[in-house]
Amino acid sequence: MSAVRQFGYSRHPDQDRDRLRAAHHDVVVVGAGPVGLSLAIDLAQRGQRVVLLDDADRIGEGSRAICFSKRSLEYWDRLGVGQRMVDKGVVWKVGKIFARDALLYQFDLLPEPGHKRPAFINLQQYYAESYLADRTAELAAIDLRWSNKVTSLERHNDHCELTIETPDGPYRVSASYVVACDGARSALRGMVGADFEGQAFEDQFLIADVKMTAAFPTERWFWFDPPFHSGRSALLHRQPDDVWRIDLQLSRDADPAVERRPENVRPRIERMLGNGNFEFEWISVYRFHCRRMRRFVHDRVIFAGDSAHQVSPFGARGANSGLEDAENLAWKLALVLSGDAPESLIESYNTERSAAADENIRESTRSTDFMAPATAQEARMRQAILALAKDTEFAKRMVNGGRLSVPSVYDTPLSTPDADEWSAGPRPGSSLVDAPLTDDGKDIYLSDAFAENRDGFALLEFANGTSAEIDANVRRIWIGGDGLADTEGLAMKRYDATPGAAYLLRPDGYVAARFRHPSKDGVAAALARANGLQ
Amino acid sequence: MTKLSTSSNFVKPDDAFRMILEAHRGLEDSASHALDTALVLILANHIGDLDVLREAIALAEQSAGKQ
Numbered sequence A: 001m002s003a004v005r006q007f008g009y010s011r012h013p014d015q016d017r018d019r020l021r022a023a024h025h026d027v028v029v030v031g032a033g034p035v036g037l038s039l040a041i042d043l044a045q046r047g048q049r050v051v052l053l054d055d056a057d058r059i060g061e062g063s064r065a066i067c068f069s070k071r072s073l074e075y076w077d078r079l080g081v082g083q084r085m086v087d088k089g090v091v092w093k094v095g096k097i098f099a100r101d102a103l104l105y106q107f108d109l110l111p112e113p114g115h116k117r118p119a120f121i122n123l124q125q126y127y128a129e130s131y132l133a134d135r136t137a138e139l140a141a142i143d144l145r146w147s148n149k150v151t152s153l154e155r156h157n158d159h160c161e162l163t164i165e166t167p168d169g170p171y172r173v174s175a176s177y178v179v180a181c182d183g184a185r186s187a188l189r190g191m192v193g194a195d196f197e198g199q200a201f202e203d204q205f206l207i208a209d210v211k212m213t214a215a216f217p218t219e220r221w222f223w224f225d226p227p228f229h230s231g232r233s234a235l236l237h238r239q240p241d242d243v244w245r246i247d248l249q250l251s252r253d254a255d256p257a258v259e260r261r262p263e264n265v266r267p268r269i270e271r272m273l274g275n276g277n278f279e280f281e282w283i284s285v286y287r288f289h290c291r292r293m294r295r296f297v298h299d300r301v302i303f304a305g306d307s308a309h310q311v312s313p314f315g316a317r318g319a320n321s322g323l324e325d326a327e328n329l330a331w332k333l334a335l336v337l338s339g340d341a342p343e344s345l346i347e348s349y350n351t352e353r354s355a356a357a358d359e360n361i362r363e364s365t366r367s368t369d370f371m372a373p374a375t376a377q378e379a380r381m382r383q384a385i386l387a388l389a390k391d392t393e394f395a396k397r398m399v400n401g402g403r404l405s406v407p408s409v410y411d412t413p414l415s416t417p418d419a420d421e422w423s424a425g426p427r428p429g430s431s432l433v434d435a436p437l438t439d440d441g442k443d444i445y446l447s448d449a450f451a452e453n454r455d456g457f458a459l460l461e462f463a464n465g466t467s468a469e470i471d472a473n474v475r476r477i478w479i480g481g482d483g484l485a486d487t488e489g490l491a492m493k494r495y496d497a498t499p500g501a502a503y504l505l506r507p508d509g510y511v512a513a514r515f516r517h518p519s520k521d522g523v524a525a526a527l528a529r530a531n532g533l534q
Numbered sequence B: 001m002t003k004l005s006t007s008s009n010f011v012k013p014d015d016a017f018r019m020i021l022e023a024h025r026g027l028e029d030s031a032s033h034a035l036d037t038a039l040v041l042i043l044a045n046h047i048g049d050l051d052v053l054r055e056a057i058a059l060a061e062q063s064a065g066k067q
C-alpha cells in the first residue's frame, strides 16, 4: 500500500489560554493539502507568520493527483521543493489517443527545448504533500498543527474567530485572515453560508493504482472504446515506484461498492494488460463534479484550491489550479498584511482566479462530456469525430481525451495595457516564459533568476547601455551587457525583445507591464497599479 | 451584424438539394443521422468561423421550431 506518513499531534500554548483571551494570528490557513501547504510556505518566505491547521495527522492514504504541471514545478522551485519533486517524479510530455485499438493521434505538450522544467511530471500526491510538509518544518514562521479541526467560524469586521477541535478538546484563536484550503468538502464554505454551484456527471470512473514492471513508455495513453473495455474510455499513465494509474469509465448505474472490490477489478485490468502480473496499490470509484463558489473572497475568509472550485481530473487541473491560487494569493496577502498594499488588492485574487476557475471548469466539462456523451446525438457526434479523425486534421483536433492544464492568462485591472507594439512574448496578464541563459559561463534558466527573487517585483531588462531608473524595491534581472548572457538568443526571441526593452514581473511571475523603452514614471505607474494602489 | 449568407449561393440550388437527398436515399434513420452529423461537422470546419456557425445554429433552431 501507499506510504502513509504519520505526524504527531502536540499541544500548543494557544490551547491553554482563556476562552475570552484567544491568541491572535495574522493568518490561519485551514487544510494542509497541496494548496494549504504551498500557500503557507509562500507566505512564510514572504516574511509572514502562518498557523496551518489540519484535521488529520497523516498523509498518504489513498491516491489522487498524479500529474503536476510545468507551472506548478516552477512555483515549487520558488518554494524550494521543485527539484525534489522532479527527482522523484517521472517526466513526460507526450500523450497518445487511441480509438478501438488504433492510434488516432499524439500530442507533445512541450515541443521546444530551452525550458528548465518539463511539461509535466507524474508524482503521487502523497509524495508532493510529504515534501511540502518537510519544507514547512524548515521554516520557523510556519506553525503546523495536526489533528486540529476547525469546527466553527465567526466573522467580525476586522478579524475572525475560529473554534478548533483537538484530541485535548476545543480551543479558540482569532485571525486577521483565514484562508480556507480545506478541500472539496470544505466545512468553512458552509460556515460563511456560501454554496457550490455547477454540474455533476452521472458516469462513474474506476481509478486503480497498480504496481507492476511494464515496458510501456512514459506517455499518457487514452483510449476511446478499446477492445479490452468496450464502449467506454480508459487511461494508462506511469507513476514513480513502478506504479501505474489506470482509469476505466464505468456505467452510470454501476454499483461502486461492487465495482471497487479487487476480485471485480482484477479481470478488467487483466483484459487491459493481457496478464495478471500486478498488485493493487489503491482502488476507488468516483463520480466527478465541475463546480465553484460564486465568490472566493468572503470578507476575511478566502477560499483556495478544491474548497473554491472542483473539476473532473481529465485535464490535471485540480491541484495544479489550486497551486496557481496559492501563488496568486500569497504575495497579495503578504503586501496587505505588511501594510504595503490596500485590502482591495485581495479582490484581484477573486477576479483573476474566478476567471481561471471558469476556464478550468469549461475545459474539464468539455472533456468529460466528450468521454461520457449525455444523449444519443452527443454520442453520434463523438462517433463522427472519432471516425473522421483517422483521416482529417480538423477532427483529430476535436477529439477530446483531456486538455491538460496550462497557466491561466488574466484580464486584470493589475495589468498595464501595452502602449508599444509587440508581435510576440507574454502579454500583460500572462506568466513568465522560461529561457536558457548563462551566468558567468554557468548554465541557468530565466526561471532560476526569477526564483532567486522570492519576495518582490522584478524588472526583466534587455541590456542597452544603462538600465532604467526604478523603485529600489524592484529587483532587476539584467540580460545582455554585463548581466546574464542570452547565448542562444531564445530569451530575446521569446520576449520579442529589442535592446532596452523591459518586462515588469509580479511576485507570482506574471507580467504586469512591458515597455520598449521603460521610463522611471512609466514603471512606477505600472508598479502602483499592480499593487492595487490605483 | 450578420455574417451568415442566406442569399442563394448555388447556380443551380436544385442540384445541391438533390445531392444531399441522394446521399441519404436508402439509408436507415440511424445511418442518416450519422451521415448528417458527419456532414455538419465537416461543413462547420470548412466555414471555420464561430460567428457564422452561431448564426446558422440560431436560424436552424428558429426554423425547426416552426415545423
Ligand SMILES: Cc1cc2nc3c(=O)[nH]c(=O)nc-3n(C[C@H](O)[C@H](O)[C@H](O)COP(=O)(O)OP(=O)(O)OC[C@H]3O[C@@H](n4cnc5c(N)ncnc54)[C@H](O)[C@@H]3O)c2cc1C
Binding pocket: A030, A031, A032, A033, A034, A035, A036, A053, A054, A055, A056, A063, A064, A065, A066, A067, A068, A125, A148, A149, A150, A151, A181, A182, A183, A184, A186, A187, A188, A207, A286, A304, A305, A306, A307, A313, A315, A316, A317, A318, A319, A320, A321, A322
Ligand atoms: C482520482 C483523482 C485524480 C486526480 N488527478 C489530478 C492530477 O493529475 N492533477 C491535478 O492537478 N489534480 C488532480 N486531482 C485533484 C487534486 O487531488 C485536488 O485538486 C487537490 O487535492 C486539491 O488540493 P487542496 O489542497 O485544495 O485540497 P485537499 O487535498 O482536499 O486538502 C484539504 C485538506 O484540508 C483538511 N481539512 C478538511 N477540513 C478541515 C477542517 N475543518 N479543519 C482542518 N483541516 C481540514 C483535510 O484533511 C485535507 O488535508 C485528482 C483528483 C482525483 C480524485
